[in-house]
Amino acid sequence: MxxxxxxxxxxxxxxxxxxxxxxxxxxxxxxxxxxxxxxxxxxxxxxxxxxxxxxxxxxxxxxxxxxxxxxxxxxxxxxxxxxxxxxxxxxxxxxxxxxxxxxxxxxxxxxxxxxxxxxxxxxxxxxxxNIGPEPLGPEFNANYLYERSRGRKRAIRDLLLDGRLVAGIGNIYANEALFAAGIDPRRAAGRIGRERYRRLVEAVRTTLRSAITAGGTTLRDFHGATGDPGYFQLTMKVYGREDEHCPRCQQTIRAQALGGRRVFFCVRCQL
DNA sequence: AGTGCGGCCTGTCCGC
DNA sequence: TGCGGACAGGCCGCAC
The missing domain is CATH 3.20.190.10 (MutM-like, N-terminal)
Incomplete structure (x- = not known):
């Protein structure tokens, strides 16, 4: 969760x-x-x-x-x-x-x-x-991601889930950030350029910050210390929205298995 | 070194 | 209504 x-x-x-x-x-x-x-x-x-x-x-x-x-x-x-x-x-x-x-x-x-x-x-x-830098801290930046991803064939979604590279990102926020950055979650991390990593870093930060502001995501049973649920799920764009319309282009959102956990994306907006 | 998978648990939902 | 199976937000440890 x-x-x-x-x-x-x-x-x-x-x-x-x-x-x-x-x-x-x-x-x-x-x-x-x-x-x-x-x-x-x-x-x-x-x-x-x-x-x-x-x-x-x-x-x-x-x-x-x-x-x-x-x-x-x-x-x-x-x-x-x-x-x-x-x-x-x-x-x-x-x-x-x-x-x-x-x-x-x-x-x-x-x-x-x-x-x-x-x-x-x-x-x-x-x-x-061995945990990687905090995604909201200064060490997590486009140059860092670019350097660390050279030669890597793994899907960028999987790289974002790897705690040794960056701390704290799970499947929900990886999918949401990749949508915001316009990057296909299946794309090999080594084949993404510096400029797109710049967008990705900003997307990760924006996504995490707004989720914190919303009190997190409550899909099943998450709640804060005083019992309040989070509300970020109301603003999620792709995660869990298979067969719904892309909020940006109306294309149908697709889901597919990728290494055990599903990816959600828009084939038109994410390249 | 990088990559992918099994396994740890319970609860929920879906199709039959 | 009951039941089996798939699936779920994480991540270590292992084999290749």
Whole structure:
């Protein structure tokens, strides 16, 4: 589910409720997520204050004076702030009980998400060390994409999904950005010129920013920390719109399988 | 090195 | 109404 805009929406939503809060307890009802929730988390975190809530790609980081909680929402995860007395529902796997009386609650039906704990520099953590630049940061620019794509035969959509090249972009926003840039998602990345990469970088930034402003995309069950859904799906141009009309030229939007996940595009507007 | 695929899970939807 | 199968927003780890 959650791509960068949903994770950022979550970060902004939980931050006011968790910053400066002391973690009183960690309740793990289901430790079997993508990786087991480390037992050291419940042992070491209580008594420490959450000093920052950061995001790196699709990872959320809760900083304390002795270590960092690394959270990933996988495909179906979400975080909510609720009173700690509120009974957990079926897929509510982990609670961080806070000094305010609230708790930060992770729900994740498919359990592709993760809750990890590291006492070292989190950017050196195996999962974070090799992530590419933030798409909204200065390192992600046309020259970077152009250089990194020379000689690559992979479809540009797949390159955008590769977290080692750029962080946080998933299938929805890759498809939307490629439509906005007028680039065929199937095109070999090595056969796209500098000028078109300039357009693509702008399209990625614009798409992600407007999705964050809209509170993310709610296709099934995504919601922010206070339970509000996102609204970006209302403005999506191609994703999930197979057989509908292209909003720019009225051509029928096509979908096809590409390496396991579908691409959506307009054959007239995207070359 | 770059590429493509299997696998981890549950829920939903579609066709029969 | 029930059931099997395909599919879904991610991404690591592996084989080639």
């Amino acid at each position: 959650p791509e960068l805009p949903e994770v950022e929406t979550t970060r902004r939503g939980i931050a006011p409720y968790v910053l400066r809060q002391v973690v009183r307890a960690v309740v793990v009802r289901q430790p079997q997520l993508r990786w087991p929730v480390p037992t050291t988390l419940a042992r070491e975190l209580p008594g420490h204050t959450i000093e920052a809530v950061d995001r790196r790609g699709k990872y959320l980081l809760l900083a304390t004076d002795i270590g960092h909680v690394i959270l990933h929402l996988g495909m179906s995860g979400s975080l909510r702030v609720v009173p700690h007395t509120q009974p957990p529902e079926k897929h509510d796997h982990v609670d961080l009980v806070l000094s305010s009386g609230n708790c930060l609650r992770l729900r994740d039906p498919r359990r592709f998400g993760a809750v990890l704990w590291t006492r070292k520099d989190p950017t050196k953590h195996k999962l974070l060390a």
